[in-house]
Amino acid sequence: MTNEAIVELLELTTKLLELHGENDFKIRNFQNAAFNLDKTTADLTTVPLAELSLLPGVGKSMASKIDEIRRTGTLKDLNDLLAQTPEGILDMFRIKGIGPKKIRVIWKELGITDTQQLLLACENGEIAKLKGFGEKTQETIHTNLLFLQSNSSKLRMDVAQVLAEVLCEALEKQFPTQITGEVRQKAEIVDLIQLVTAAENSAEVQKFLNTLEFVQQDEKASTPFIWRGKFLDRSIPVEVRISRPQTFINQVFIRSSSPEHLTQPIAHSTLLKTTLKEPHDTEEAIYAELGLPYLSPELRNGTDELSPESLQRLPDLITWEALKGTVHNHSTWSDGKHTLEQMARAAADLGLQYLGIADHSKSATYANGLSEERIYQQHQEIDQLNERFRAEGLDFHIFKGIESDILGDGSLDYDTDVLKSFDFVVASVHSNLKMTEEKAMQRLIRAIENPYTTIIGHPTGRLLLSRPGYPVDERKLIDACAANGVVLELNASPYRLDADWRWIPYALEKGVRISINPDAHHIEGYQDMHYGVAVARKGGLTRQMTFNTLTQSEMQAYLAQRKIG
Structure with a gap:
């Protein structure tokens, strides 16, 4: 339990109180507590109960609820509200331009309980007919909902980095492993978490991955040398490629570079051909073989990074x-x-x-x-x-x-x-x-x-x-x-x-x-x-x-x- 987790639970409780039309006083209590505690530098997990009640926006009643969260990891008020809430309603909270009160109207007036039903209602013009909505609100909901759906299996770079590191650390206990793909290339949006691991026996890696409790294999999409699946609480796909130890660096390099970077003509060859020709001990050696300086993964975008002007700027890039x-x-x-x-x-x-x-x-x-x-x-x-x-x-x-x-x-x-x-x-x-x-x-x-x-x-x-x-x-x-x-x-x-x-x-x-x-x-x-x-x-x-x-x-x-x- 962390400060952030406590504040998130209070914020979710506030939204659900509004959704269910609870009294304004109770809503404001949770709202004020969440707002103030989001800014506090105190460690909410260790502050004594008596001192907790003295923090801005808290008071004795809210202090006891925070204490309940840190002791049990949950809150009875929240659980009671969740029990009354269709699961799909929670997804609607992520839509920009629509708050709990409007979601309540959509739910109660139209019986809509998930985002797919909401999307259909927008396309049929039903949302615009609701009191207090209109065409502009319907258009905003529709646009933002489509945006969310199109990005539902993607992650920001910071979140993807953390997940990739968790999986990499687990694999490294048994096999040499490197994060590759969009995470290593520092893409701001990540569609796929990729890693390369080295083993003489690929079945051992597959077996080990399937012992991990936080990932789940997609058996149909997997092959003997590629484990595919996802994190249990995320929809972003995960791919672990299994390489033989002697070609590990080669595979890491290929999977950490864009196809365009790998196939740009250089001295009657390409980086891809050079990489596949023989095993290499380092990624630097691959570039050196073609007379090039080392380019770190975030630079391998397949634009103009191999032009003479760009290569000349390499030592001057920001750090x-x-x-x-x-x-x-x-x-x-x-x-x-x-x-x-x-x-x-x-x-x-x-x-x-x-x-x-x-x-x-x-x-x-x-x-x-x-x-x-x-x-x-x-x-x-x-x-x-x-x-x-x-x-x-x-x-x-x-x-x-x-x-x-x-x-x-x-x-x-x-x-x-x-x-x-x-x-x-x-x-x-x-x-x-x-x-x-x-x-x-x-x-x-x-x-x-x-x-x-x-x-x-x-x-x-x-x-x-x-x-x-x-x-x-x-x-x-x-x-x-x-x-x-x-x-x-x-x-x-x-x-x-x-x-x-x-x-x-x-x-x-x-x-x-x-x-x-x-x-x-x-x-x-x-x-x-x-x-x-x-x-x-x-x-x-x-x-x-x-x-x-x-x-x-x-x-x-x-x-x-x-x-x-």
Whole structure:
């Protein structure tokens, strides 16, 4: 049991209470507890019951329910609600644009209890006829439901990585094993978890895999040298290829590279032919045989990575070690979990030289966005912390930023006098996401043209496997950034990875810097920059064109030069 698991159970209970029309007071109790505990730094599994009741949003009654969860792993209130709920209804909670109250109407009025019935009702026009719905709501439900269904057997890279590692660690106890495929190539969306293992007797691997309790074999799809199946609680397919020990590296290389990468002509041969010709001890040796430098798996995309220009850039590609600071982060001033000082010291502990704090702006009321008065108070705290760091001899600096909402007309969330008080501004769209491309571009370009905008944040608004984002003309957006000296964000959260790495070559061509921003809401969120670096490398991003490779003094000079008034 973890904090996250406890909060998830409280959130699910809240949704089910709304679904079943329970009284507002009870709903608010669970809602407030989940909201506040999601931000707490206390370890909910060990806090004494008496102290638990003193946490914000908890109280004695809710403390006893949390204690029940951590003792039993479940909650009677939740189990009672689940017993009254058709299983298919729970899947509807994943559909964007539809909450528990609307799901209740659909269930009670039309007797719909699963997503397939809901899809059919949308296509027949039944949803639009319900009171409080209409054609637009029906269209939103239909679009988002189709999006979810099309991605039902896929995983984000972070989730797929964890599952692949669990299986790899189990296999490694008996056989040499390597994660391959989309996971090793750092694909942002994974369709298939693949591994290669080595054994003289493939039947032994098959037998071992079938002893594992967390995977299940698809016997019809499997062959003597390929075990196919899935994780018991996931629909994503899993494939384990069994190689002879002497060809293990060859198979790992082939399964960690795109077909296009393997078949590009090189000196009257290809990487595939070279790999199949004889056993190799290392992947580096395969490249060396053709006179090529080693390309790590995330670069083997089959685009232009083997061109002379790309090969020349290899030593300059962005790495984690090259990052000097982190910008676009949140603290308890808005919806973050850790205080400003905790966020700063954690960044310093990682060896970074600066923290760009960019809490939410005032329009983001749902995220405790900062009023003008609170901005002034936060800036005072930043000044005090920076002075304290200097007194301690800590070479670390906090830059004053804001994640300003881009409003419906493309303007930013504060007037000029407030905007000029920041060192930098991340301008992002958070509301009214259902836009035509024309509307989205008007909104984004006006924000980019605002002289106070430093970075354009998560430019499509996508949430991978959950929300496709609004349509964007990437070339026009990058052209606008180039014309206005605005940095393009690569939001490193594995939920976003936005801008898409495929935009990077055009951004580099136009001289637009990319900022690998974790959008961290807690100190662990800094680690998301690993995902950002991985996909940035896929796009060929260099150290020189990465915004947050600037040193502290370089960043101060850059921001001072851009600052107006």
